[in-house]
Amino acid sequence: MYELSFAEENYLKAIYHLSADGQKQVNTNAIADRLETRPASVSDMIRKLSDKGVVTYVKYQGVKITDDGKKKALWVIRKHRLWEVFLVKKLNFHWDEVHEIAEQLEHIRSSLLISRLDEFLEFPKFDPHGDPIPNADGVMSANPMTPLSELNVGSIAQLVSMKDTGVIFLNYLDRTGLNIGTKIKVIDTMEFDGSMEIEINNDKRMSVSKQVSDNLLVIVE
């Protein structure tokens, strides 16, 4: 049972992300762009990955990730996202500061470490950017994200991402206490203007306009 090098893991992850969950074939230049490397280096690496059985490869026709490759890519992604949660939830990093560090931490080898970390973080389903965390078997069990505005009265959901990521909107959210991870319960919806009465973190009640609820992406419990 071989182990992938850091570089191989990074390539595999890039291929996975570029392939829309392993469906599409991925072109050499796309990989080179994403990893800020040269197409020639990508060709070299693709040969190696295909020898190891994590991708299939026909010259000049791009690369496709195999089931084994997908499993390995998702394991790296799981580690990356769990570490991001750790950095934000436990070490008080802001969600836009954690990527580079997680890029390093994702390569630490120890499945026991990751299961303990998962437990310590209370089995989060999403990372601080709202991306779902694969489980230990590489399955992303989580529901897809929906705009808050589509929920019915009584629904309980978790804020995981924003469509509008402009400073003005993010500032507004900061002021109101709407952060990624916040629990939201829909108390009421107002027909006439589409605004919504919500309760956040089982505590504070507030009203949000349709414009706001359209831009808040949540996962229903």
Place this chain on the structure above:
Amino acid sequence: MYELSFAEENYLKAIYHLSADGQKQVNTNAIADRLETRPASVSDMIRKLSDKGVVTYVKYQGVKITDDGKKKALWVIRKHRLWEVFLVKKLNFHWDEVHEIAEQLEHIRSSLLISRLDEFLEFPKFDPHGDPIPNADGVMSANPMTPLSELNVGSIAQLVSMKDTGVIFLNYLDRTGLNIGTKIKVIDTMEFDGSMEIEINNDKRMSVSKQVSDNLLVIVE
């Protein structure tokens, strides 16, 4: 400002440890032994480290770490030991399971990460093996470890390590409630057999033989 590679960091750390805090010169074979590598590889690496100014080197006469090298080694050691504390205190690892994982984590590059981790762990002074954690400037401010047997009556200390790490001894300690971190107060010493009456965690009193107190390493408060 260059950065050391993982391999360079591991060599430098080995040299630091083998040199008794940077005092002594270190021989090629000793480094090779410690890193389970070949003397020829060590010679190669020593040239590189000396080009980078972290060691001084006279052929056939071993290597000596420079002030800059010492600082860099201590930075890696700081990271290693803080991660060990994290693994034991937060992820419930046992102190004898953490070394290999810390050996990987020590190479993660981010000083902000380490200062946040330090804070999260409430600025620990010792790692789970009782070794002192250097501060951000590379200074180990903590008192050195001494065998419990050397303390005077009335001394208060913390159990930080064991000389004998055999299963039989560790089992004995488990049964008696003597764990790493335990607070120990010396109540009395018996001249005739060197045994000691101690109080642990401000609570239970017990007697330990000279053989035991010789093997318990403590830090005096």
Place this chain on the structure above:
DNA sequence: AATAAAGTTTAGGTTAATCTAAAAATTGTA
């Protein structure tokens, strides 16, 4: 002091991961 043993370095190779430049294949377009 001479020689044997031990320790260390050098010479010459390998593998992983990168690069540039040039060749080859595919794709787009007139």
Place this chain on the structure above:
DNA sequence: TACAATTTTTAGATTAACCTAAACTTTATT
């Protein structure tokens, strides 16, 4: 369809980190 543009691969290098085998220094022993 022909040819140009784009994409991809190959050829040939480089650097880091290893290795074995052989040469060279230092140290220990008769």
